[in-house]
Amino acid sequence: MTASDPVLLAIDQGTSSSRAIAFTLAGEAIASDQQAFKQIYPQSGWVEHDAEVIWATTLSTARNTVSACRAKGRAIAAIGLTNQRETTVVWDRRTGAPIHNAIVWQDRRTADVCRALTEAGHEAEVIEKTGLRLDPYFSATKLAWILDHVAGARQAAAAGHLLAGTIDTFLIWRLTGGARHVTDATNASRTALYDMRHGRWDAGLCALFNVPMAMLPEVLDCAADFGTTEPGLLGEALPIRGVAGDQQAATIGQAVFQPGDVKSTYGTGAFLIQNTGTELVRSSNRLLSTIAYQLDGQVTYGLEGSILSAGSTIQWLRDGLGLFSKSSEVEALAASVTDTGGVYLVPAFTGLGAPWWDPDARGSLVGLSRASGRAEIARAGLDSAVYQTRDLLDAMAADGIACGRLKVDGGMADNALFLQRLSDVLDVEVVRPVLTETTAFGAACLAGLGSGLFQSLDDIAALWKPSVTCHPKMDTAARTRDLSGWKSAVEATRAFRPI
């Protein structure tokens, strides 16, 4: 490896920020930029992003990172793109302009539609074909909502003027100057319109959700030719050779390549994916089946547990309650007490994901006494991501799948107190790798595979190295007590229905 070797540019468009990171083939980050952007909350349970802001922050961070590489004399071989999943954009192909804000994965506005479809008996078909559930989390009902609520959209779609996609598809359309309308199999597998058993958009699901199939992009492998950037955008034409949804990219970056390997990424939400190999495995305990990655036409499947609020709970403690001014400060505040004093925070701000799938639940803070203060509440916020992960591992265990070791990453994984608590409550070894930007790194790796710089997944596995390992230290009685409190808190939260 020399200083003149090419580098891979990862574009990571997340829920809270857009970032770009350039990696050497040895996995060293040599340049990066990150820009946070505004979350738009029009009503309770609704979450939107301005797609133009997503584009602007993506382009600007990519440009700045490309410039930094040039200043170091490093050429970029290819781009890998990864994105917040399910978030849906509809735009006019004639102008490239979105016709509505992007509806974000956390958004619950289509809960009634999902409930009606469930009551009409359609959930079994959705689960069978897609591995998902009838929940507003997924793209299908968001896409139909935009078509139904923007004046003239249905007619424009029928005339062939509108295109739809997840964030990867929208960004690739813009990056290639409208030349490519494509996605990868992992992003497609999160729409509830894609039959992952056969690897194609499904006419029956498109009819069920009232989505014109002609608006949907072409689906490619994760390492493939996704087009070339317009030369004016990044100063040169660069090939896009890798794409995956952010959780699947983290699966690659964490080298979760053997059946049984598990990773959990703690960003805005938290998402645990266990590699289940080339056979589609189904959960009897409300975990999702999903495509972990697709390479050379071969699908590797995963079981996924989706936590809707993890880092966003910390953001709420910071911005909503004003308990601290930077997310990282939660650690010192939470560590200033030895426990929460019986306080539990159930962060159902936008409902609860796996294994509850309860879009109508709203958050609660229970067990308060006059001794409860800022530190107890901050600690309860951190604990909520721990307990939600435990619920997922319990669901996996009920499916007969054990988790021996949990690989972790994402913004919250910087928090040592959180990692130890995770290990204690899960009663498993928790490992954080040296390279914590695993999502971006996974996207870069896919670009490496797509451009022939990496030969196989073995080249990627060789780059994964552990940094922090936590072992369980908690005694069983304390764990049982804490978990029983959490169970009661979730039950109380779900029993309460907001007016």
Ligand SMILES: Nc1ncnc2c1ncn2[C@@H]1O[C@H](COP(=O)(O)OP(=O)(O)O)[C@@H](O)[C@H]1O
């Ligand atoms: N030290 C920390 N302790 C707990 N949470 C943190 C810490 N640092 C960052 N976070 C949370 O992690 C999230 C950012 O993680 P990131 O992986 O960048 O998210 P995303 O990919 O969703 O944009 C934010 O919600 C932030 O509140």
Ligand SMILES: O=P(O)(O)OC[C@H](O)CO
């Ligand atoms: O932005 P993150 O990292 O919380 O990830 C969002 C997920 O892809 C939503 O499914």
